[in-house]
Amino acid sequence: MFSLSDRLSIGPAALLACLAAAAGLKSSMPDVSAFHAASLREQAGRVTQFVPAMARQALAMSAPAVAAKAAMSSGTSAASSLSSTVDAIASAGNTSYDWLRGQIRWKTVKHGKNEVQTPDKASRLLLVQAAAKSVGLNEVGLGFEDVYGVISAETSWLPRTGMGKNGKPSYGLAQFEPATARALGLQDPNDPVEAVHAAALHLKQAATWSANRIEGLKLTPEERAEKLREGVSIYYNLSSKGRAKWNGENTQKMPVETLRHIANSERGAREATYLAAQLQIMRHYGPGAVLATKVADTRTAGVTKSNGGS
Numbered sequence: 001m002f003s004l005s006d007r008l009s010i011g012p013a014a015l016l017a018c019l020a021a022a023a024g025l026k027s028s029m030p031d032v033s034a035f036h037a038a039s040l041r042e043q044a045g046r047v048t049q050f051v052p053a054m055a056r057q058a059l060a061m062s063a064p065a066v067a068a069k070a071a072m073s074s075g076t077s078a079a080s081s082l083s084s085t086v087d088a089i090a091s092a093g094n095t096s097y098d099w100l101r102g103q104i105r106w107k108t109v110k111h112g113k114n115e116v117q118t119p120d121k122a123s124r125l126l127l128v129q130a131a132a133k134s135v136g137l138n139e140v141g142l143g144f145e146d147v148y149g150v151i152s153a154e155t156s157w158l159p160r161t162g163m164g165k166n167g168k169p170s171y172g173l174a175q176f177e178p179a180t181a182r183a184l185g186l187q188d189p190n191d192p193v194e195a196v197h198a199a200a201l202h203l204k205q206a207a208t209w210s211a212n213r214i215e216g217l218k219l220t221p222e223e224r225a226e227k228l229r230e231g232v233s234i235y236y237n238l239s240s241k242g243r244a245k246w247n248g249e250n251t252q253k254m255p256v257e258t259l260r261h262i263a264n265s266e267r268g269a270r271e272a273t274y275l276a277a278q279l280q281i282m283r284h285y286g287p288g289a290v291l292a293t294k295v296a297d298t299r300t301a302g303v304t305k306s307n308g309g310s
Contacts, residue, residue: 100130100193111158118157119192124148125275127193131200140207141228145269147200150174150236152268153261159190166239174199206235214248227251233262 104123108115119127125148132144151157154175162170168177172189176198181189186198210231219227230251234243237258246254251262 097191097193097197100127101191104192109158111160116158116160118159121275122279124151124157125272125279127196128200128272131197134197135200135204137200137204137207140204140211141225142203142207142232145272146203146229146232146265147196148272149265149267149269150203150233151196151199152271153233153264154236159192174202176202202236203232206232209235209243213246217248229265230262233265234258237261 103126105120106117107120109118128144128147132147137143137146151173155173157173159173162175164170164177170177172195173192174189174195176186176189181198184198184201186194189195207228210228213231214224214227227248231246234246234254
């Protein structure tokens with residue numbers, strides 16, 4: 001059973017364990033692969049069927065229940081930014097580039113000694129959801145979480161100009177070289193909407209390539225999903241010559257930068273899964289109610305009042 005502490009936290013990992021159980025997952029941390037093929041609307045159904053009753057029960061059992069409900073509905077500016085785009089993300093009915101550009105909320109962050117503009121997390125989720133739907137990522141076994149994860153691995157959502165080992169520059173959130181951008185029909189790699197959509201299209205191509213590379217392997221569905229995404233990162237991260245060395249069984253022999261890309265993509269996808277669940281909780285309980293968890297630490301999770309941050 002659940003109790004609500006004075007900090008508005010439902011015991012260690014309680015909410016997330018229940019959320020995982022409701023989604024049919026195996027651990028207290030959502031398995032990203034269980035969400036990859038689902039749209040945000042489908043996720044919303046899975047989350048909202050369970051979370052409201054559980055949270056109401058937790059509140060009803062708590063001594064400070066009345067105060068907790070008031071605090072949860074009060075919110076903060078950061079949480080309000082998330083909450084205000086819930087309906088747009090869930091429906092994603094209008095996904096034209098101009099409309100999406102108008103939905104982006106920018107925030108200023110420190111990057112080294114510089115201050116840079118980055119889309120807030122709600123805007124990121126909106127962009128990847130629209131892009132995944134537009135290119136049909138579900139057709140190749142991927143989802144919006146994969147787009148979010150790859151961009152997190154490439155730039156941590158900080159637009160920049162990079163330089164590859166081949167001496168060629170790469171631009172924007174998704175770090176496209178000029179030749180790749182042209183091949184994808186990307187006119188402006190520094191435009192976040194165009195870049196995210198091009199990244200989704202590139203991932204679709206990568207998934208097709210990866211599926212062909214692992215076609216002959218005897219894999220369980222879970223193993224296949226993992227290998228497919230390893231191949232996606234390898235395709236995205238390496239040149240044609242470099243990726244040709246991968247056979248589905250020698251991932252650990254890939255360059256360390258590529259292995260880091262695989263790990264960071266998975267971590268970013270996990271963050272997208274959590275964010276989607278958080279937005280659904282806020283839909284029901286107001287912008288002050290958020291799913292509080294450290295992505296890198298599966299032991300800490302709960303519902304808490306937001307203290308700010310995107």
